[in-house]
Amino acid sequence: MTGRRLGNDPAAHELNILSINIRSLRHKLRDVLDLAEGTKSDILVICETWLDSSVTPGDLHLPGHNLERLDRSGNVGGGVCIYWKAELNCQPRPDLVSPGIECCWIEVKTSHQPCLIGSLYRPPGCTVSYWDSFEALLSKACSPTTQTILCGDFNVDTSRNCSNHMRLADIATSYGLQQHVRSPTRIGLRGPPTTIDLVYSTMECASPATNHAISFSDHHAVTTPFNMVPIRIPPAAPAQTRNIRRINMDLFRQDIQCANLCSIKGTCTEMWTQWHECLMSLVDQHAPLRPRKHRAHNVAPWYTPELAALVRRRNKLHRKWLRTRLDVDYCSLQQSRREVTRTSRALKEQHYNEAFVNATRNPRQTWRVLNQLSERQPVHTLPKCSPDDIGNVFAGIVNDPQRPPALTLPQGPMSPNSLSIFKPVTIARVRKLLSSIAMTKATGSDGLPGTILKSCADLLAPSLMLIFNKSLSEGQLPPSMKIANITPVYKGGE
Template structure:
């Protein structure tokens, strides 16, 4: 299995309830070395603060973890070294849901990856509330959301209250659950409690459930994302360039047109043609037609007000570069933060409209 470092178009993301990283670390480390997926999301790591991350190093991977404050639980990521990422803060939550999120950029796409664990006795409604708060906080700023987790709800029991609540939550945010077969087998049968969820199922080409009974009684769930860089079709737009338009010069040239000629014409079509041609000729002098090439996709959240704010921000930056004073730096930062906040709010508004 190739990792993203050797194949930029394919990206492999997995989730595994390991039920103690300590007890089977060597076996898990060997598996990682053999398969080399890009991200391994783990739940029930059973790590605690006294246990140093140095004891759980895997070659070519970075470990980021979020231990439970107490016995058991815990979530973590092993992320391939070639991938730069940031941890997303989700500390403000009320339920017992354990979640860890990272943000990264691959082939121009901003992707937020998560790994989750909901303890069996944790209130499901409160857990979904905390998951919702986390997703809403970063959804407007990312292109793809992808997470795996053990929710301790059998997703094969479609009519159960727990399964219905989770599916309703997924539908609300246009999320798709990818795993379709049992992920934990016991003497009482199989249950699908380990999920993989994405906001863009079109990127998914394969989903696997892999038996890991030499390490845990949970199966590892794996998917690959096709992250080819989308080429935006190049378009050309023709418009009038008013950057050097001077109204007084424009009006003077209109007055200089010999409009009396129109009274010598008897054909109405000829009059209209004369009028249109002279108006157009004057416009072509003062606001000539210009054709530009556009290769960026439209951004509906960039409103006229935001464009105006961006101009003010750019002027403030230019002023700071010239003056190099604390006051000019403060003014620039204020405008920069104002633009960032406005763009984020517009994105959220568009997202809510689309959801409704």
């Protein structure tokens, strides 16, 4: 979790980065989420995602995380992505993407200076010219005003001296990058263990990088904590709601009668304030506000007990192979991995087929399933401008001399006589309007539930009639009645 304290130093904070070569991400999201939660990682740097344009954002959704991805174009395989917790103040940096290098970047806002985090995959067998492109990439990403962290599968074994290792080490040293992974990250069936999943940074890590053997990839996951104070986005105020349905309406009506709302005196504003406070105190007494519980989004609704059993078996076989290192155990592990992947795909297909069949005659449910499948998000096309600019646009339309006025507005300050053309409000009229309130509509800025106003219209109408007539006689409205929630809808154009 972001903002974890280290030791007894209250000023030290830790940002935990998880780096992994996933070898196909799409059907391993639950494994990735479990690993991220188990390691308490804030940012997930993933390579070899094996994605293409046919994979929608909905297929890659992780609850509470945002995603930046870079798929390989043309050939199959490759690809990189970065997940980060939604509470972190991060933004993608597509301007740092370089042709010929599979690497995507995000920028993390911190209290000291920004930090660039990159996810890189270098395919095996690259030509010597790759390092020239890599050095050009670092020249854009590394600067004195930012910190830089670069993670991924470099396919360069740093445990032995070779030409690629020497060239990579020279480039890293020239840009002030240090490598933090010391133990092997890939232990295959044949050949010696290799250290090819690397973490480079321009800063010291808070503690040594840790390798985690995982059952859904033949690479180890690497967690690296950094001393960093990221700027977090303030959490939204918890949503609150009232359980209006559980109100004992008979007792509530008795309390309204005992409140004697018709006895309220004073100016229009004073009467409305006292009336509103009195009614809201009764509402709080009978239906107090309570935080709304949000159900966590299930990353895989098709995750059945059958699939869970297969995953447990795969993990057990992985632990056995780590102990024995026998060929027969490795073959069993590979077979179990393939079985988990096939079953996950089949269950997902079955889940959405059944969802579409059940929604055949329900267009709304059909679109709900489509949105869940594609993770469609509303597109915000409202241009960036201040509230004053929006107000000036609306005022310009109303005051346009070429536009015929729809209503003759009074000029100058209003007086009580200016409202004499309106007839006094009657109790029957107020009661009729209260009874016509739609109880399914959201509560307005006054916080009064429509269900209360409609159910108690006969008791509230007399006191409201007095307030409305007082407003007409004084020629003014209470300030709170002038407040409204307005959402301008951008229609395009200038």
